[in-house]
Amino acid sequence: MKYSYIARQPILDRSKRTIGYELLFRDGPNNTFPEIDPDLATSRLLSDHFLSTHYSTLGDNLGFVNFPYQSLINRIPTLFPSDNLVVEILEDCAPTSELLSAVREMALAGYTIALDDFVPSKEWRPFLPFVSIIKFDIRSISIEKAEIFIRKLEQTKIRFLAEKVETYEDFQRAHDAGFDYFQGYFFSKPEMIQRKALEPSFITVVQLCKQLAKPSIDYKALENLFSQDLSLSYKLLTYVNSSVMVSAKIKSFKQALVYLGEERLRKFVALVAIASTKESKPDYLYRLSVQRxxxxxxxxxxxxxxxxxxxxxxxxxxxxxDSLLDQPIADLLESMPVDEAVKTALADGTGTLANILGTAISYEQANWQALAELSATLKLSDESLSQCYDDAVQWTGDLLASAETGTPS
Known part of the structure; x- marks a missing residue:
């Protein structure tokens, strides 16, 4: 079987906290695997990806997974734990008595059932007692029409999810209409444009990043940068001394830097860089920055x-x-001491670095066509890109877990 792409799209609650991810596969319905039955492809993909990365990448979050008709009839979701799996019934599934029987059985067994891209009709009414989440594509069903349906069912246990929330205005309107969850890219664009000065510590962090991007580390230069910033130096020593591997307290920046080494130092600086922006943004933005x-x-x-x-x-x-600081990226780049190639990629979207960034964004948005074109341009195989994505998700999960406990991994 050909190697597959998988991506995760975040799902946020009304406070813009990440509560889950939809796991998106490139499979049969898109004619990517023309020689393989869609249900077989889905089962294989679930086995390859959901089981192998499930616990490390989802954590306590929910995993939303699309299931074609036959896989539901065959009770394929019951092969997986019910605690944080959301079983999505695809919009092209027919509301047959056979499907209703399968849904009832899985719901009573503790599985969370969601209707994907829902269009209200009387044929789906018998399913509603067993459904926990209804997803509306707000590009197909207007928020106003969805609100009417939401109000009718506000006394039930059903929660409503707005898909394709592309702007902050979309989010606000869906929020006011009574949606509980939101899926889309509104949070990766500025909610408002206003000037926020880059704090001195952030400039220092950028300079640290530039030092770490060099082929060989200049520990003296790094030591000087850390010594200029009280907050950074405190965080560095706390981070290093929290490691169980440290037998005696490390008191100097040079000791700390040498002890950490390039890989863990890079992790530390990445986390501090993201954390030194602003607190009021969704947590997924910080995770996504590190993962990218x-x-x-x-x-x-x-x-x-x-x-x-x-x-x-x-x-x-x-x-x-630009999203984290609510400023246009071109303005921010003027203050950032990074190489021209990085500035060109971010500001103009040109060059090899821009193509590499494009593969990351295409993955996140499950834009498989764009991803295929970029992978061809970069001369990379499906296997290579998929492995990079899985490794990046795993690395980010490990990194943020170690940051929460204060232990360098």
Whole structure:
């Protein structure tokens, strides 16, 4: 079987906290695997990806998974744990008595059932007692029409999810209409444009990133940068001394930097860089910034060109700065001491780094056609890109888990 793409789209609650991810597969219905039955493809993909990365990448979040008709009839979802799996019934499934029987059985067994791209009709009424989530594509069904349906069912346990929320205005309107959950890209664009000065510590972090992007680390230069910023130096020493591997307290920046080494130092700086922006943004933005950085770095290592993996890391990490700081990226880049190749990729969207960043964004948005074109341009295989994405998701999960406990991984 040909290797598959998989992506995750975040699902946020009314407070813009991440409560789950829809796991998106490239499979039979899109004619990607013309020689394989869609249900077989879905089952195989679930086995390959959901089981292998489920616990490390979802954590306590829900995993929303689309299931074609026959896989529901065959009770394929019951092969997986029910605690954080949301079984999505695809919109092209017919509301037959056979399907109703399967849905009733799975719901009573503790599985969370969702209706995807729902269009209200009397044929689906018998299913509603067993449904926990109804998803409306607000590009197909207007928010106003969805609100009428939501009000009719407001006394039930059903929660409503707005799909394709592309702007902050979409989010606000859907929020006011009574939607509970939101899926889309509104949170990766500025909610408002206003000037926010780059704090001195952030400039220092960018300079640290630039140092770390060089082929060989200049520990003296790094030591000088850390010594300029009280907050950074405190975080560094706390981070290092929290490790169970440290037998004696580390008191100097040089000791700390040498102890961490390049990989863990890169992790530390990435986290601090993202955390030193602003607090009021969805947590997924911070995770996505780090994940993009790692993905771009891994892809750069596989591309046969002179692109620097360190520059690719910075390109991914800073690609959401406009959203995090509510400023146009061109304005931000003027203040950032990064290489021209990074600035060109972010501001103009041209060059190899821009193509690498494009693969990350295409993955996140499950835009398989764009991904295929970019992978052809970069001369990378499906297997390579999919492995990079899985590794980046895993790395980010490990990194943020270690950051929460204060232990370098």
């Amino acid at each position: 950085a790692r993905f771009c770095e891994l892809v750069a290592r596989k591309v046969k060109s002179d692109v620097d993996p360190g520059d690719a890391f910075l390109t991914g990490m800073f690609s959401l700065l």
